[in-house]
Amino acid sequence: MSKLIRTILVMLLLMTVITGVVYPMVATGLAQALFPAQANGSLIVKDGKPVGSSLIGQSFTEPKYFWGRPSATTPMANNGVSSNGSNLGPTNPALTDAVKQRIDALRAADPGNNAPVPVDLVTASGSGLDPEISPAAAQYQVARVAKTRGLDVAQVQQLVTQATSSRQLGVLGEPRVNVLSLNLALDALQKH
Structure with a gap:
């Protein structure tokens, strides 16, 4: 034994x-x-200091920045420790109300924009931490960002085009735009 x-x-x-x-x-x-x-976390570095990760969304609320997907994490948005979706189904009245409020906020921030609001600007991702938006969601915001920053729409459009990543291996996923990288490019453009 x-x-x-x-x-x-x-x-x-x-x-x-x-x-x-x-x-x-x-x-x-x-x-x-x-x-x-x-x-090391896919960190994005600006002026020698990490400002975020390309894998975790950040909350941008100022009109001069592109806004990402809403976050369902608690107790604050884009909380990497609390990754989760809202678990609200398409017939849930709470989701319908939240989407209406988000559409109203987008319309209030850019009253002249009558284009259809892309779904990823009003719904959270499954993780609640999505750092990327669709090219359509970025296009929806181009005029607001250009106007707020005093830039030509074509300049901002060009930044969106440059920041758009294509499908992985040409077939996986959808084209996407990393919001943090795009906003850092906007800040760099205005420094020059």
């Missing part, structure tokens, strides 16, 4: 070292060597 217990304890110790120390060190080392940006 003592031989069996000794064997069990040796295997427990061995597996703890392999799965708790060796494997994590190897995986971390490979990730740092092969994909350092992703392994």
Whole structure:
């Protein structure tokens, strides 16, 4: 019986070292060597300081910035610790009311814009942290951003075009625009 217990304890110790120390060190080392940006959180750096991640949305509310998708995280929007969707179905009156309020807010921020509001500007993503919007959602906001910043619409349009990422491998996903990167490009444009 003592031989069996000794064997069990040796295997427990061995597996703890392999799965708790060796494997994590190897995986971390490979990730740092092969994909350092992703392994470190896909951080976006401005003036030598991290300003956000390309993987987690940020709340932009000023009219001079492009706005991202609404966030369903609590207790604050885009809370990376509390990733979740709203779990509200399409027939839920709470979702209908929230969407109407968001449409009203978008219309109030840009009263001359009569274009249809893209759905991703009024509904949260499944994670509540989506950092990207559709090109249509960016296009919807171009005139407001250009007017607020005193820029030519064509300049802002060009930034949106440059910030638009295509489908991965040409077939996966949809074209998208990272809101933080686009807003940083806008700030950089105005510095010149």
